[in-house]
Every structure is written in C-alpha cells, then in structure tokens.
Amino acid sequence: MDSITKPVLCGFCGKEFDYTVYPMIHIPGDHKLKKKVLNKTLFFPTCPFCKEEIKLKPNCIYRNDSQKEVIIVTDSQDTDFETLLMTGDIAFNDVHSDEDVLAFIGGLYKRRVVRDVDSFREKILLSDNNYDDRIIELMKLSLSGILEKENCEPVYRIFLEETSGNQLEFTAIMGKRAPFEYVSVKAPSIVYTQYRDKYQNRLGKPEEDEYITTDQKWAAKSGLLKDEDAGFVIPL
Ligand SMILES: [Zn+2]
Secondary structure, eight states: OOOEEEEEEOTTTOOEEEEEEOSEEEETTOHHHHHHHHTTOSSOOBOTTTOOBOOOOOOEEEEETTTTEEEEEOSOOSSHHHHHHHHSOOOOTTOOSHHHHHHHSTTSSEEEEESSHHHHHHHHHHHHTTOOHHHHHHHHHHHHHHHHHHHSSOEEEEEEEEEETTEEEEEEEESSSSSOEEEEEEEEHHHHHHHHHHHGGGSOOTTSGGGSSOSHHHHHHHOTTTTSOTTTTOOO
16 A cells, blocks of 8 residues: 655644555555544544644545445545546546546446545445445434524534444534534434435435535435424434
C-alpha cells in the first residue's frame, strides 16, 4: 500500500507534526487500514505537543472488490468526482489501469462520494454491516425531526456511530453554531428492518448514478418521508 507522510498543523496549539496517510484502502488486503478508519485511529491524529485529537480532511479511495464498491472521500467541494464516476472518465492517481476504470462504471460498482472523515467512516461501517446507506439516511432524517422538536435546535450533522448486537447508535451534532452539543441516540435494529421493508422497493439499485451522493440532502430531496410524521416508528 502507498502511504504519504505530510505535515499537519495543529489547530489547538499551532505546532506542526508529521503524519502518515494512505490514498487508497483496497479490500481484500488492507483490512488493518480499514479497521483503523473504523476505530478512529487513522485520520484522527493526536498532536504530540498538546495531546489534542485532530480530525483530518482526507483524500482517500476505499475500494472493496468483494462487495464491489468504491467510496471516495475528498476535501474538494466541487462535484468533479461525482461527474467522473458517472462518465467513467476518472483520472485519480490511484486508479492504475483501464480495467480499474471500467470496473467503476456501468453500474458494476456501488459508488459514493463523501466530503469528510465522519461520513467516510460511516459509509465503511454500513458496508461492513450490510446496511443500505440510503435506508440509514432516511432513518437519520426522521431522527433529526424528533431531536429538533425535542431540543428546539437544528441538527447540524448526524451519523451512525456504532452498531452492536441489536442496536444502532447515532450521534447528532446539534446547534446553529459552535460550540455544538453532541447527542447520542439509540434505536433497535428492528427499526432499520421496518424502514428497509417500507422504502427499499421504492428505490432503484444502490449502484445507480443517482445515489453517488447519498446524504441527508439526498434523503430530504427523495421526498420519501414527506407524508410521514417525523420519527414515525422510531422509539427513543
Ligand atoms: Zn497541538
């Protein structure tokens, strides 16, 4: 696996230190790297000077050939990656051969683009646990509705944090501006099953182009929850 060591500027104490990142995580093979993303030891360096934990803005391709999926995290805000993934005209440094490119297009691979490390980790977590990320986005949208009603504050971001046994644990970051409040919400995994049974047949194949950016904006735009009460079937 290729690695890049580069200086990271600590936003807490202002000092600089070297940190190693990996532009590509390729499964099978890079299981250790995947684990490091999941347990937040990759892309979350601790500053050796002030010991604060930093969240990096990484650029990385996660490619899983057994599950046939590609997840790209990029700090670029333009939509070039989405376009490239749709047309197959991709020129990322880590895509080595024409065969790679062909494999990504034509709906053979499920493709996702995300813009921060939390979303990247979440997508990999979902993939590992065989959850449909679109169904999870619908659940998050519904949960946000409840949280906003209860706390009278907007949900800034919401993520699936952990799945263990028969529970899904979400973290919602609430508030209009910093300092944000972190709220942890648990839902039984049967709720996922209920959502899946209700909505999956209204969605196309997960590898279609329209799902490349599957996030909260997508969930809202899908309109699937618009006739539902916020939080329907989600017990808290
Ligand atoms: Zn520091």
